[in-house]
Amino acid sequence: MNNPANLWQSPSILNHCRTLKSVKIVQALLCKTGIDNDPVFAGKLLHCAITISDALDYARRLFLHFPNPDTLMYNVLIRGFAESDTPRNSFSLFSEMRRKSVAPPDSFSFTFVLQAAAKLRSLRAGIQLHCQALVHGLDTHVFVGTTMINMYGECGHADFALQVFDEMRDPNAVSWNAIISSCFRSGDLKLAKTMFDAMPFRNSTSYNVMLAGYMKAGQLDLAMEVFSAIPLKDDVSWSTMIVGFAHSGCFDEAFRFFRDLQRIGMRLNEVSLSGVLSACADAGAFEFGKVLHGLIDKSGFSNIISVANALLDTYSKCGNIRMARLVFEMMLHRRNIVSWTSMISGLAMQGYGEEAIELFHQMKGCGIVPDGITFISILYACSHCGLIEEGRKYFSMMKDVYGIEPAVEHYGCIVDLYGRAGQLQKAYDFVCQMPVAPTSFIWRTLLGACSIYNNVKIGEQVRERLSEIDPLNSGDHVLLSNIYAVAGKWRDVAAIRRSMRDQRMKKTPGWSMIEVDKAMYSFVAGQMRGEIAEEANEKLTEITLRLRVEGGYVPEVKMVLHDLEEEEKEDSVSRHSEKLAVAFGMLRSSKGSTIRIVKNLRVCRDCHAFMKLVSRLYKREILVRDRSRFHFFRDGFCSCREYW
Numbered sequence: 001m002n003n004p005a006n007l008w009q010s011p012s013i014l015n016h017c018r019t020l021k022s023v024k025i026v027q028a029l030l031c032k033t034g035i036d037n038d039p040v041f042a043g044k045l046l047h048c049a050i051t052i053s054d055a056l057d058y059a060r061r062l063f064l065h066f067p068n069p070d071t072l073m074y075n076v077l078i079r080g081f082a083e084s085d086t087p088r089n090s091f092s093l094f095s096e097m098r099r100k101s102v103a104p105p106d107s108f109s110f111t112f113v114l115q116a117a118a119k120l121r122s123l124r125a126g127i128q129l130h131c132q133a134l135v136h137g138l139d140t141h142v143f144v145g146t147t148m149i150n151m152y153g154e155c156g157h158a159d160f161a162l163q164v165f166d167e168m169r170d171p172n173a174v175s176w177n178a179i180i181s182s183c184f185r186s187g188d189l190k191l192a193k194t195m196f197d198a199m200p201f202r203n204s205t206s207y208n209v210m211l212a213g214y215m216k217a218g219q220l221d222l223a224m225e226v227f228s229a230i231p232l233k234d235d236v237s238w239s240t241m242i243v244g245f246a247h248s249g250c251f252d253e254a255f256r257f258f259r260d261l262q263r264i265g266m267r268l269n270e271v272s273l274s275g276v277l278s279a280c281a282d283a284g285a286f287e288f289g290k291v292l293h294g295l296i297d298k299s300g301f302s303n304i305i306s307v308a309n310a311l312l313d314t315y316s317k318c319g320n321i322r323m324a325r326l327v328f329e330m331m332l333h334r335r336n337i338v339s340w341t342s343m344i345s346g347l348a349m350q351g352y353g354e355e356a357i358e359l360f361h362q363m364k365g366c367g368i369v370p371d372g373i374t375f376i377s378i379l380y381a382c383s384h385c386g387l388i389e390e391g392r393k394y395f396s397m398m399k400d401v402y403g404i405e406p407a408v409e410h411y412g413c414i415v416d417l418y419g420r421a422g423q424l425q426k427a428y429d430f431v432c433q434m435p436v437a438p439t440s441f442i443w444r445t446l447l448g449a450c451s452i453y454n455n456v457k458i459g460e461q462v463r464e465r466l467s468e469i470d471p472l473n474s475g476d477h478v479l480l481s482n483i484y485a486v487a488g489k490w491r492d493v494a495a496i497r498r499s500m501r502d503q504r505m506k507k508t509p510g511w512s513m514i515e516v517d518k519a520m521y522s523f524v525a526g527q528m529r530g531e532i533a534e535e536a537n538e539k540l541t542e543i544t545l546r547l548r549v550e551g552g553y554v555p556e557v558k559m560v561l562h563d564l565e566e567e568e569k570e571d572s573v574s575r576h577s578e579k580l581a582v583a584f585g586m587l588r589s590s591k592g593s594t595i596r597i598v599k600n601l602r603v604c605r606d607c608h609a610f611m612k613l614v615s616r617l618y619k620r621e622i623l624v625r626d627r628s629r630f631h632f633f634r635d636g637f638c639s640c641r642e643y644w
Contacts (some may be wrong), residue, residue, distance in 0.1 A: 081137055110132075282317070284318050337368055375410060512580070526576055553609070
């Protein structure tokens with residue numbers, strides 16, 4: 001072992017490299033021993049480099065150092081690019097490989113470059129590669145064929161994938177799973193089930209593919225049937241159910257499956273933890289999130305970046321920016337673009353616009369290049385704090401400095417920026433001058449601003465545009481109806497309501513969720529059945545009476561139908577779901593604790609005024625996360641500073 005030459009005689013020593021620095025040290029020692037040009041060592045060095053997140057450019061330079069790279073070396077680098085954020089580079093490297101007859105492509109070459117085509121969903125490149133595989137006689141090879149099936153599935157062509165599958169001489173379990181997955185991607189659930197039933201052999205992966213397919217299609221009952229039929233459920237099976245229920249908004253089910261997972265002693269993994277944290281974030285389950293935080297630290301998962309990011313996101317969406325910041329600071333040397341963006345977004349949602357902008361500049365100072373999602377967060381921060389000029393500057397910076405082409409979400413942020421500031425004509429002109437056709441999302445953002453500022457003229461113009469794109473959206477009708485109601489145009493209100501009835505449109509019901517003692521409770525406006533609802537209703541009546549007597553509270557009924565009696569109008573706004581949730585929280589939660597509520601719609605002005613009075617008279621802190629932002633009520637004031 002004292003002789004350096006003996007030390008490097010086996011490539012296995014390279015298996016211990018975990019950082020770019022260690023790879024460079026090994027390369028330097030190989031050069032010193034004179035075996036740096038050995039193809040075996042070269043291939044191993046390349047393989048080490050592509051497995052390290054920040055070493056792909058180094059691997060490319062290392063590759064160029066060798067005058068005559070062989071097929072193995074080409075394959076390693078093609079694979080590296082295929083699995084990176086720049087999979088298109090795999091195509092140019094594969095073309096270079098084909099031009100050099102000294103390194104002809106093999107089955108692995110086609111497998112890796114087809115992975116790149118699948119990742120890019122490039123049907124054109126995939127078909128060209130299919131043709132070249134035919135020329136080389138590798139189209140029916142099990143690895144190549146399976147990857148080709150996956151590629152066609154990603155491109156939405158289950159028919160092409162099925163043709164490749166039928167031509168394979170001896171498809172294995174991976175091939176069968178790939179064709180089932182392709183059927184799901186194309187939306188053909190019936191064909192996926194037919195292929196699953198026809199499988200000559202099934203493994204746990206086959207069942208998990210069916211689970212994932214049904215979950216993504218929103219077929220939760222079918223997913224439950226498959227889960228029940230799995231003879232040996234593994235950690236992937238459980239994780240798929242947890243993540244699937246979380247993404248479908250079935251938070252109680254996600255929590256139940258996670259508890260069952262722990263009860264049976266199944267080992268946790270980063271997917272199940274990230275999935276249940278996602279459910280906590282969306283449901284606003286702060287207390288359960290804290291329990292998970294302790295479990296994560298105890299189980300040693302806090303060092304896994306995806307779990308840490310999910311925990312950061314949970315605290316942000318539960319309205320505890322202090323804990324989110326603490327998790328962010330603990331990730332000091334492990335932060336990635338997702339970490340920075342989540343923290344910026346969390347600050348933005350809670351009205352800390354200046355802090356979000358400051359963090360954005362810190363991120364750039366650390367060498368992290370912002371992406372399109374980061375710019376959505378920073379534009380969101382500017383919009384919710386009235387920073388119009390700053391928002392325009394960052395919108396221009398996105399394209400001019402970073403070469404990021406604005407997507408519909410970025411245009412929507414600018415429309416929202418002008419709309420929240422009351423500059424509705426500027427917002428309308430901006431939409432009309434967009435280089436791409438405005439979507440219903442864009443027009444709906446502007447219609448929401450018209451509702452805030454009661455602008456009938458522009459509201460009617462926007463609704464006309466929306467009627468051409470999405471005529472059956474009930475929310476648009478409700479917004480315009482509210483604009484008319486505030487303006488006292490009751491004949492127009494009646495016409496819209498009549499139109500909605502004729503077209504059988506149903507208004508989206510408002511619901512609110514609250515966590516009490518680590519259990520979630522939901523309240524829906526107008527639904528007063530059950531013991532829990534009766535408790536909340538009784539407490540709400542008591543609270544409302546005190547607010548009237550001591551705080552001078554008078555329900556705001558401007559947008560309630562004109563033909564109702566005044567008492568009926570007041571009753572219709574007094575039973576909004578967030579009020580019921582607050583009443584229940586005050587009844588069941590410990591004195592002095594913060595009441596945290598998640599609402600699916602935008603908080604109305606009456607509920608906003610109600611929450612301020614409750615926070616002052618009852619000395620309780622109330623946090624409401626609606627579909628737009630956070631409202632933190634304390635001592636009669638709201639964190640939004642009436643800019644919402």
